[in-house]
Amino acid sequence: MSAADHMSDTRATTARANILGGIVYRDHLRPLEPGLAGALLPGVAVSDPPRTIDLLGGLLAGIGTSVAWDSSVDGALIADVDLTNGDEIQASTDGAARGLRRLHGQHGDDFVSRLRGAFFRRLYYTVTEDGIAFGSRVRGPLALSGSAAVDPEAVYAYLNFGTIPAPQSVYRDVRRLPPGHILVWEDGHAALHRYWDVAYSERGPGPAAAARAMYRQTEEAVRQSLSGVEPKQAGAFLSGGTDSSTVVGLMSRVTGERVQAFSIGFQEARYNELDYAELAARHFDAAHYTKIVTADEALQSLPELVAAYDEPFGNNSALAAYLCARLARETGVRVLLAGDGGDEIFGGNERYRRDCILARYHLIPAWLRHGLLEPLVRRFPAESPDLRGKARRYVERACLPNPERFYSSEFYVSQNRHRLLHPDFQAVTTADQPLEIARGHFRAAATSADLNRLLHVDLKITLGDNDLFKVVRTAEAAGVAVRFPLLDHPLVELMATLPVSYKVRGGEKRYAFKRAFRDLLPRETLAKVKHGFGLPTSDWLKAHKGFRELGRDLLLSSRARQRGYFAPGAVEELFRLHEADHTPFYGDILWTLLMLEMWHQRHGDA
Template sequence: MSTTRVCGSLLIAAGPAAAAWLAAQPQGAGERVGDARLRAHLDGGAQARREGGVLALGLHDLIAGEPAHAPIAAAQGRNPVEVWTDWRGRFAEALWDGDTLTVASDHFDSIPLYYLEAPGLLLVATHLRALLASPWCAREVDPLAVYHYLNFSCIPAPATICRGVRRLPPGSVLRWRDGRIDIERYWRPTYTEDVDGDEDLRARELAAQIRASVEAYRPAAADRWGCFLSGGTDSSSVLILLSRQRPDVRVPSYSIGFEEQGYDELAYARIAAEAAGSDARYGTVGMRQTLEMAPRLADFYDQPFGNASAVPTYACLALARGDGIRTMLAGDGGDEIFGGNERYAKDRVMQAYYRLPRPLKALGGAIGRAVSGGRMRLLNRIGNFVERASLPNPDRFYTDDSFASDHYDALLTPDFAAQAARDASLQALRDIYAEGQARAELHRLMYLDLMMAIAQNDLVKVHGAARAQGVDVRFPYLDPALVEYTGGLVADYKVRGLHKRYLFKRALADVLPQAIRAKKKHGFGLPIAVWMKEAAEFRALVTDTLSSRRARERGWFRNDFIERLLREHVAGAWDYSAPLWALLQLELWLERHIDPN
């Protein structure tokens, strides 16, 4: 095991012109290494080492593997991919042998790696802003990336907000030699679906795999560490398992609730904390704190980020950092490997409708169109269900994230629409869905979620907030060994009928309190829907920002449509708080990082 602080930073300038540019920049904090052909700036936990003529640069928090092994392999003429594939944990690594620069993201790209190519040079950085400051970055916004953002609330790799800057996808290697780039994927989740049979035996095996993963990710006793605790099954199980591993140690846990009732799971978090004997801390996020934090989020994230749960995530990390905590453990990924997402069960219902005879579906479609479109939310939901259930996957799955596609003509100006095709985001999702090598449709959806909802959204959210607080985060349920094991389980062990996490709940029946096993999935959503509807101050932030002179001059969106969204949200016709928040964060980020001062 090798641990450094993965919330540090790394900037690599390859090629004589790039190396000279970096050498001329004020050094500030951190360390400079390299020569006239490649220079690097390392800060925080980033480290440099030389092994057999190979310079290795990276950030590492490894549960299994040693940073020295990859450069040693390269120096011996072996492919370092063989080393990276077997690593467990988080890393961003670069190797330079004097001719070739090889850069690797970890299995889920939990530490982003951005790169910019120009004739004779390559820049690589863990922070996008480091590339924005270079003379080779035109700082031009990519409309297609903006369009993806409006659909997904994030910008999926390899795209970035800036033309000419790319982001390395999960489990990928970039090689740069003689001015040419080659990228390959070295790892993807696989679904062999060959583990079936006696359920009691399989439940015991899964329990052993989960315990092994969680216990392996336990930080050293000398570290100040704790656990996220939302009250959900994943964070609760991680906390309780770690507490049982060392009953003599009270594990700190951190939970965030909201002033509005019904938006958090603090009651369940208290049940889990009591079951674990945790040293539990609880905090609250309200509207005023969110108003103050909304503009600051632009500084936490390399790119526009529209997931509102970034606010309570940051608040939770701030609470932990105030206690001196330097490492947190999170339950991210559990839904996507055990079968816990609500939409997996919902998709089963939609799939049943999709398989109906064509005349019945035609009748259902006519009814759906007839009842939707007004201001009665229930009727709108019926129409929405019928429309979505009439599609195959992944198109059906995409309808959870298709705001800009759904309102393409009403939202986008003709000039913007000419640069982003209506189906561009859907096609990006189809491409990822096609990568998933699985027989069961559920597993293809779970693969899609791991590559999108986890790698492009959840991990971006947590890493950005954690980096702002100087805290590292570990994700035991994204351990490649555990992901591979669960990929072998048949789909029926994940979702049986409409019962989610079927085998997981059996496996951890003696770990999770009954109240947590039986509760409905809640999520970690900020009550922005209530604030936009009821608080004039919150609406003013949205309207003032989105109708500002700068926002209008961009010429991207139709302002009258955005005003209509807010009116309909206030009237209760539909919940448009998520797209309105995403539009707000997009504009605040552009004002902060792209617009001239």
């Protein structure tokens, strides 16, 4: 299949999802423009027409959403609601939107603090001379902003993070609401207000009491996530890791029913973790649905994946999440529970353990570090694979402050910008912008402990900007809803009160977690090395004819070159490095570039 054929296929792909949008003019007497609802809800094929509310000088529109007008408080609301305490909100009302509207009438902007949910969907907005427009898809506000100019700083951030961090969007004139914020439009002015953030205190109970509290709160989070869901329509992602296995195990205990669990595997042995998923499924007597994905099937599904994301998105595990959600949909499941968030609240990422090891260097007296060790290791060859090179690299990384140390092995594009990026693109981007984004979250964390600050950075970027976007959009594209019990805010708040030694201790990750769930999980699950839904995309770009041709046809095309992102010969050099490398490193970078180009041809050039 040629690249042109591949991209033309994506034009016919539509995602099934709840979508909302709205516009409020500064001039309340301004008449509504014809077809405004279509502009707010762009490019979506639906069987039902959008539900709308006409306002004085504005419009609210939605598909698959709840809308309400309440004359008693003189206001209207449109909502895409997925609350785990939704029954409480709707108990004395006639719908979620009306219930939320009344709640706002009673409590003002503080009403949002009374809601319980993951708050994981994105909301985009633009403020112009005419007023404000917002939507759950970026092209809604874009249609009313008057400009489709791509923001080079957002593209630069994407090339380093594989996603675009809030509050940026890929478009210069459209912003994204940051997590834990509300946007208030009043008297013709927009203002952002933070209503929630993680408050770290490290004054929690002792280890035994903490383990009991963790178990109880996690079990309650799973119970809340299943609220309002028919048991036969509920299921769970099961990668075989600790978090997804915990969710499946607690679902089994909470419901007393046989859990439907869904897993993806690959023909390539080093990426296939079905053995661990099957182990967990047997342990909990789950109804286990599995699928082995081939490179051909992955290539065929790629247009659907690209269509699901209206911004560039380079996380290759999105393809596995999409195929897994589609498998669940084919069995009749409508709601999937996911284990995302466990790493960031329990201390499960290998990067946290590595940083703790690097931090131990500072236990050596300063006079010995500065007077002997550092001058000594500077004499060693930096790239040497032997012990001397490792010693130098360890000391150099350990001497960096965080979050620089945390990201010292990442941001390849930023670290090589003068070699990789076109001079014109360098001129309109800020060299240390990716690191400055991380610094902002690191400094904003309400804690003095480095580990908690790093967890906070990952909550905002790795989870909020990346993993949640990945799972939500792929699930929507497959036709299922997704919930994240490990992000239930009472559980997150509990974990924030625990000392960092309960998260990583003596090089052991998830210290308290393992003690809380050792009677629930199989021993092998607790001992396994984290993998998740990894994909052999790097191998496919090298060895599979279809992927190899697609990558080269798109990334080396005149169309891609004319975008002006990369220096002449830079992409060709990445392909050469990828061919010579035995790790996925350069293949993952090429995948990020490929998803950017496919986004341009599917969305950005439209």
